[in-house]
Amino acid sequence: MDARMSMTETGRRQGLMARPVPRAESEAAPSVVPTTVFDINDVSVYYGGFRAIRDVSLDISKNQITAMIGPSGCGKSTMLRCFNRMNDLIDIARVEGSLRYHGVDLYGKGVDAVEVRRRIGMVFQKPNPFPKSIYDNVAFGPRVAGVKGALDDVVEESLRRAALWDEVKDRLKQSAYGLSGGQQQRLCIARALAVSPEVILMDEPCSALDPIATAKIEDLMAEIKRDYTIIIVTHNMQQAARVSDMTAFFTAEVNEQSDTRTGILVEYDRTDKIFQDPADRRTEDYVSGRFG
Amino acid sequence: MAIPSPSLSADPRVAEVLVRRRRGSISGGVFRGLLMAALVMSLLFLLALIVDMLVEGQGVLLIRPVEFLTGNLNSNPALAGVWQGIRGTLMLALIVAVVAFPLGIAAAVYLEEYAGDTAYARRVNINIRNLAGVPSIVYGLLGLTVFVKILGADGQGGLTGGRTVISAGLTLAALVLPVVIITAQESLRAVPAGIREGALALGATRWETVRHHVLPAAAPGVLTGTVLSLARAAGEAAPLLVVGAVTGVFFVGAQGFFEQIFSGRFTALPMIIFSWARLPAGQGWNSLAGAASFVLLIMIVVVNGVAIYLRNRYEQKW
Amino acid sequence: MAQATADPRLGADSPDALRSDPRKRRTERIARLVFMSAAFFSVVVTLAIVLSLVFEALSFLLGVDLGALFEMGWFPRRGLFDVRTLIVGTLLVTGIAMLVAAPLGLGAALYLSEYARPRLRRSVKPMIEILAGVPSVTLGYFAISFITPQLLRPFQSDVAFFNLASAGLAVGILTLPLVASVAEDAMRAVPQSLREAAYGLGSRRMKVAVNVVFPAAISGIVAALVIGASRAIGETMVVAIASGATGGSLFSLDVFQPGQTMTAAMAALGAGTDQVRGADNAFQSLFFIGLLLFAITLGLNVFGDRFVRRIRERY
Numbered sequence: 001m002d003a004r005m006s007m008t009e010t011g012r013r014q015g016l017m018a019r020p021v022p023r024a025e026s027e028a029a030p031s032v033v034p035t036t037v038f039d040i041n042d043v044s045v046y047y048g049g050f051r052a053i054r055d056v057s058l059d060i061s062k063n064q065i066t067a068m069i070g071p072s073g074c075g076k077s078t079m080l081r082c083f084n085r086m087n088d089l090i091d092i093a094r095v096e097g098s099l100r101y102h103g104v105d106l107y108g109k110g111v112d113a114v115e116v117r118r119r120i121g122m123v124f125q126k127p128n129p130f131p132k133s134i135y136d137n138v139a140f141g142p143r144v145a146g147v148k149g150a151l152d153d154v155v156e157e158s159l160r161r162a163a164l165w166d167e168v169k170d171r172l173k174q175s176a177y178g179l180s181g182g183q184q185q186r187l188c189i190a191r192a193l194a195v196s197p198e199v200i201l202m203d204e205p206c207s208a209l210d211p212i213a214t215a216k217i218e219d220l221m222a223e224i225k226r227d228y229t230i231i232i233v234t235h236n237m238q239q240a241a242r243v244s245d246m247t248a249f250f251t252a253e254v255n256e257q258s259d260t261r262t263g264i265l266v267e268y269d270r271t272d273k274i275f276q277d278p279a280d281r282r283t284e285d286y287v288s289g290r291f292g
Numbered sequence: 293m294a295i296p297s298p299s300l301s302a303d304p305r306v307a308e309v310l311v312r313r314r315r316g317s318i319s320g321g322v323f324r325g326l327l328m329a330a331l332v333m334s335l336l337f338l339l340a341l342i343v344d345m346l347v348e349g350q351g352v353l354l355i356r357p358v359e360f361l362t363g364n365l366n367s368n369p370a371l372a373g374v375w376q377g378i379r380g381t382l383m384l385a386l387i388v389a390v391v392a393f394p395l396g397i398a399a400a401v402y403l404e405e406y407a408g409d410t411a412y413a414r415r416v417n418i419n420i421r422n423l424a425g426v427p428s429i430v431y432g433l434l435g436l437t438v439f440v441k442i443l444g445a446d447g448q449g450g451l452t453g454g455r456t457v458i459s460a461g462l463t464l465a466a467l468v469l470p471v472v473i474i475t476a477q478e479s480l481r482a483v484p485a486g487i488r489e490g491a492l493a494l495g496a497t498r499w500e501t502v503r504h505h506v507l508p509a510a511a512p513g514v515l516t517g518t519v520l521s522l523a524r525a526a527g528e529a530a531p532l533l534v535v536g537a538v539t540g541v542f543f544v545g546a547q548g549f550f551e552q553i554f555s556g557r558f559t560a561l562p563m564i565i566f567s568w569a570r571l572p573a574g575q576g577w578n579s580l581a582g583a584a585s586f587v588l589l590i591m592i593v594v595v596n597g598v599a600i601y602l603r604n605r606y607e608q609k610w
Numbered sequence: 611m612a613q614a615t616a617d618p619r620l621g622a623d624s625p626d627a628l629r630s631d632p633r634k635r636r637t638e639r640i641a642r643l644v645f646m647s648a649a650f651f652s653v654v655v656t657l658a659i660v661l662s663l664v665f666e667a668l669s670f671l672l673g674v675d676l677g678a679l680f681e682m683g684w685f686p687r688r689g690l691f692d693v694r695t696l697i698v699g700t701l702l703v704t705g706i707a708m709l710v711a712a713p714l715g716l717g718a719a720l721y722l723s724e725y726a727r728p729r730l731r732r733s734v735k736p737m738i739e740i741l742a743g744v745p746s747v748t749l750g751y752f753a754i755s756f757i758t759p760q761l762l763r764p765f766q767s768d769v770a771f772f773n774l775a776s777a778g779l780a781v782g783i784l785t786l787p788l789v790a791s792v793a794e795d796a797m798r799a800v801p802q803s804l805r806e807a808a809y810g811l812g813s814r815r816m817k818v819a820v821n822v823v824f825p826a827a828i829s830g831i832v833a834a835l836v837i838g839a840s841r842a843i844g845e846t847m848v849v850a851i852a853s854g855a856t857g858g859s860l861f862s863l864d865v866f867q868p869g870q871t872m873t874a875a876m877a878a879l880g881a882g883t884d885q886v887r888g889a890d891n892a893f894q895s896l897f898f899i900g901l902l903l904f905a906i907t908l909g910l911n912v913f914g915d916r917f918v919r920r921i922r923e924r925y
Binding site: 317319320323326328333334335338341345348394395396398401402418419422423425426428429431434437438466469470497498520524526527528529530533534562578581582585588589592593596600601 | 634637638641642644645646648649650651652653655656658659662663666713714715716717718720721722725726732734736737738739740741743744745746747748749750751752754755756771783786787790814815816819820837840841843844845846847850851873876877880881896897900903904907908910911912915
């Protein structure tokens, strides 16, 4: 095992020990040890012969916001798309290692990606509402999940949770394309909430939005984390520092022979630790703006 | 280095250079004019076509328009009408719509939404593009062999009954199938990937995603493509010639619309034009051919025009 | 190590919770199967075409005296099957058609892509699409009612009523919109940055069009011409109406006289199949010519398609 690898491992262990509840306290009050939602072990993703990420291991806790940061091309979005098996949609993608969701192997035999995605929702980089009415955008998920009858309550509840209800309640039947970018993104969040997932994955959800719309989404995340577990990919370090409880720093190592880049997890820890006292030199360089 | 002093008077050297550059634009103007002439010429053909048909057919179109449209074929040019042709063309179009549209759209959905980038899918795609380039008369030979001889027992009954509307309709359906597939594929490809991802990430299956989001979003383009290919089928004559449409006079008798589909002897508007156009000049057949051409041309131009207009109007700009 | 706790929303802490709904899975499988069969059908059509052509064409070649393929003319009912007559006729018609379609089609494409304002393009392109939809019988009639008397006779007095030249011109009009739209797509696919780079160096529009856009789009332009030629070779009704020579034709290079193309010969045989039905050589020659035509157009399309894909890959 090379040096970098062991550093990754070290980072992971530190992360594990340094849960949001500090170790000393957790020994005193063991009942507040947070539930692990995802248990990721040595995950690698390949696109054909190209290895996009290598040997990532980390645990994700319930009702927390976990941020994944790092320079572009470091595989953080690829990692995110493993959690709800969106990588299945790419023919040549292959996932190795173990991804356990409440102890169940997500890529195990008999596990259906469709069912996985119903429990693990996703919000994308670019707002992607359906070209339909606001109401139908939110109601689609529950409908395909088999909810019969009136969905008015579900739609209202989801829009309220996404802090969009007051802005759209008078025009639910109008096209979602008439909303502003920030509103569209909140609609996409409402759409994801409507199927009551346990986890919400966010792939740079604010990168296409202005600062005011971004602030609204960030407030919203802080608000809903009581009920949901959130994993967010962001290239905005301030955002990670502001909203997340845990932060995973990824970087890309250049493969000498093939001139390709493979993403690795450098360090995973409490967010304040990552930003104020990182254990790894590369993390420190990145968060202090010296690199990336 | 000296800083150039601002001057309000024109610098003669600059003026000279600019004037010289302007001369270069004369050849540019000629070139532009030639290109524009090419475009105008192309469009003039369409106008010339319509005017020519109108002029040639005016004797019929102005004097007895209703009798011409509603009359049957007749060996007397003064009495002949195109109703049987219009009826035959409508029947053929109906068969094409029923057979080729669902099949073509389904094939396009498979290739764009399900197949992925496999070697098999690539081969099928190339195959379809090549099929689209096969001359229509070759499809006639396909129809003659498969629908008339094999399925139709060469006129002795069988599934299609031999040289019947259904055989001809199936032949035309095979002819437009690749065009339907290709245009539907293009419309499906234009639907942004974000819409598919959004639906799939909510736990929708492929089929739910396609049915609720991809197909509705692609509908304007798909519909226009199918209507254009329908118009193409309606204007075709070469395959019908081989499959055995009637070019002379015939009597349908009291057969109903659907009865006739399986029972032989049929014609179509393009076939009537073909047979009239080749009759010797000077007996009035030419005028009839002109009038029939005008009717066919207007039918197809209007259908195509409406389809194109609606597509340009309602097509989603992503 | 991390402990796995059952989540109430998950139902049970077992893989069963993430198993698919069997009803949904069945629907999904059926949908996939239906779509796949539809796509497979196109392969069936191709095979059916090839098979229906090959068998009859083979029995034609076995049944006919091969010397009859190089006689003095194409008279199928007399047992004379001179293929050269048809191929030369086809080449003449296609050549004339391309003389119309290539300059006009490429010129119109270049104008639309480089000069026309968006508004003009938006209104002209549908008209070209409509021209592309004009039925070929109509153009055949246009050839004998307008092109021969109004365009050819004034310049050449001894033009026959049915002749190859007017058929060729009409086929050219028919091919023009196809050439124009394929070429225009290729020219529009040339990245704007290439044009801007040339304008930035002080080039004029004509220089940009001729020296930048045209070479960059050359694959697509070649494809447009090849696909156009393939369409012209396969065009039937225009030639069947306007070129004459229903029963047969002597070998001839005179474009102002009646002549025979492969497609016209097929149309003549097809229209008369009632008389020549059966295993008779004349009837089977229809399939032989069909196979020849299929092979030629397929070759051209495969060749043209390669060029289309080349430009698509590059930009």
